[in-house]
Amino acid sequence: MVAAARASEVKAEGFLRGACAALAAASALLVGLSTQTETVLLVRKKATVRDVQALWVLAMAAAVAAGYHLLQLLKCFYLGRVGGVNPCRRSSRALAWICLLLDKACAYTTFATTVAAAQACVIALDGAHALQWTKLCNIYTRFCEQIAGSLVLGILAAAGTAVLSAVSARNVVRLYPAPPPPYAAH
Numbered sequence: 001m002v003a004a005a006r007a008s009e010v011k012a013e014g015f016l017r018g019a020c021a022a023l024a025a026a027s028a029l030l031v032g033l034s035t036q037t038e039t040v041l042l043v044r045k046k047a048t049v050r051d052v053q054a055l056w057v058l059a060m061a062a063a064v065a066a067g068y069h070l071l072q073l074l075k076c077f078y079l080g081r082v083g084g085v086n087p088c089r090r091s092s093r094a095l096a097w098i099c100l101l102l103d104k105a106c107a108y109t110t111f112a113t114t115v116a117a118a119q120a121c122v123i124a125l126d127g128a129h130a131l132q133w134t135k136l137c138n139i140y141t142r143f144c145e146q147i148a149g150s151l152v153l154g155i156l157a158a159a160g161t162a163v164l165s166a167v168s169a170r171n172v173v174r175l176y177p178a179p180p181p182p183y184a185a186h
Helices: 002-033 053-082 089-126 141-174
Strands: 036-040 043-047
Touching (some): 002 141, 053 089, 053 141
């Protein structure tokens, strides 16, 4: 019964990791490949991800997060095959702690880069009149819509990674014995 429950947990974690990998990869591809060329005052201008540094950082962070989730997905496939049995308890504790720390770092990085990119995009959407920066999204509409879609995918990937971080924390706690019950006062 316990082995079946553990196998279903590994499958659920694998499914969530696959979803996070797909979301992060889609976010990276969408932001990385988005371009639009428009004529502004008789000059052809091209909007790309390199125009806003935060978008470039988002593309790289999302690609790394997708790769990390794919590696962890392979780990889930392996654990699902061997039944989740860990031959050495000490090494499984170290692996569980490493996975927890990497999941937390991935969640924080994905969330932080997505929010930073969103903040940079607000300036493109509204402009900054004090700095004499004009709105860009009324010129590069398709580009801005693609970036908005990428930001939504990035936030979903960050939320999924946060859930996976909680799963990793649960896996770490499970490896330690339960404390003895307190003595009852007579």
